[in-house]
Amino acid sequence: MRIGELAALVGVSTRAVRHYHHLGLLPEPHRLGNGYRAYRLRDAVLLARIRRLAELGLALDEIRDILGDAQGRELREVLEELDADLARQQEALATRRQRLATLLAEADLDVDSTVPEPVRRIVGFDVRNLVSLALWVAGRRHGVPRGGTAVPYTGPQAGMTVVLLVVMVIEMVAVEILLRGLGAPVALRTLLLVLEGYGILTVLSVVAAIVTRPHVITADEVRIRYGAFFDLRVPRRLIAEVRQIRRYDESGTVRVDGERLAVAVGAQTNLLLELTEPVTATRPLGRRAEVRTVRFFADDPAPALAALHQRLKPVSPGPAPAS
Known part of the structure; x- marks a missing residue:
């Protein structure tokens, strides 16, 4: 058979036959004296196998491997093995789809649910600290309603924080002078300045959060905070x-x-609340605990005590109506 006859018999193009020859999938047949290829029945059988495997969606490299393993075996045997392999793949896909269906059935599909809570909370700290810095500049406080008593707690750490900021600024200037003297590249100096500046901004924003987010005493609750x-x-x-x-x-x-909670400032606490039943306290990285006793610090505990005692006073009954 000529190449055109072979291609017509199997149902492929002559270009596909030549491509299979080029890839080594279909061996070159014997050539006649005039140079034409002379195909035999076994070439047609092999080409039919290649076509059937390609129709099943296999890549040509996979077909080459299968044909190499299938030498001396019938096409049915090869296809049966291929069918078993596809069945295994189908079973694996069914398992994955079942897992996906379980996820889709869950109520909480928020993207945040895939992020560990400690990571989300740390990012939230940074955002709230920067907001607090803006509030500090504007001279405002967060979460102190009209009629509420704000209880600051900045005293014990104020001096240490000022010293830390001064040291950081001196360090930033000293590093810049040193790098200039050593002829360091501008890109390196800029990077270090940005990092040092970000460190100073972080400390300032933490301080701002502590200043603008005091403890708060209202008629309904006591709000105990740390920045x-x-x-x-x-x-x-x-x-x-x-x-x-x-x-x-x-x-x-x-x-x-x-069941005891301490919210300290500079290792100090000076106020204590005893509760009739536990409340849930969420620690900075998300761990929760049930507590019945709360110790915390106030710069001046007297106004806080007065406000707390005032809130706790029972209402005196009015005079009895005249009979």
């Missing part, structure tokens, strides 16, 4: 006792020990 990192709301109806304390040995800023 943008911690926020606990205690309903007034749950407060059984309020008293002043003096502790200078607190470890950490927000610490839970059993």
Whole structure:
């Protein structure tokens, strides 16, 4: 058979036959004296196999591997193995689709649900700190309603923070002078300046959050905070006792020990709330705890105590009506 006859018999183009020859899928046949290829029946069978495998969606490299493994075997045997392999792939796809259906059936499909909570909270800290910096510049406070009592807690760390900022500014200037003297590239100096400046901005924004987000006492609740990192709301109806304390040995800023919570500033707390039932406190990175006792710090505990005691006073009954 000539190449045109072979192509017509199998149902492919002569160009496809030549391409299969070029790739080594179809061996070159014997050539006649005039140079024409002379195909035999076995060439037609092999070309038919190639066509059938290609129609199944296999790549030509995969077909080459299958034909290499299938030498001496019948086409049915090769196709049966291929069918079993496709069945395994179909089963794997069905399993993946089942998992996807389970995910789609969940109520919470928010993109944030795929991000670990500690990461989301850290990003939230940065955003709230920058907002607090804008509030500080504008001379405003966050979350202090009309009639509420703001209770600042900046005192013990104010001096240390000022020293830290001064040191950071001096360090930034000193590094810039040193790098200029060493002839460092402008790109390197700019990068270091940006990093140092961002560090200073971060410290300033943390300070701003502490200043603009004080503790708050209202008729309905006591809100205990530490900058943008911690926020606990205690309903007034749950407060059984309020008293002043003096502790200078607190470890950490927000610490839970059993059902006792401490929100310290400079290792200090000076106010204590005893609750009639536990409230849920969420620590900075998202861990939650049930607490019945809350210790926290106020720059001046006297106004806070007065406001708390005022809120806790029972309402005196009026005079009895005349009979």
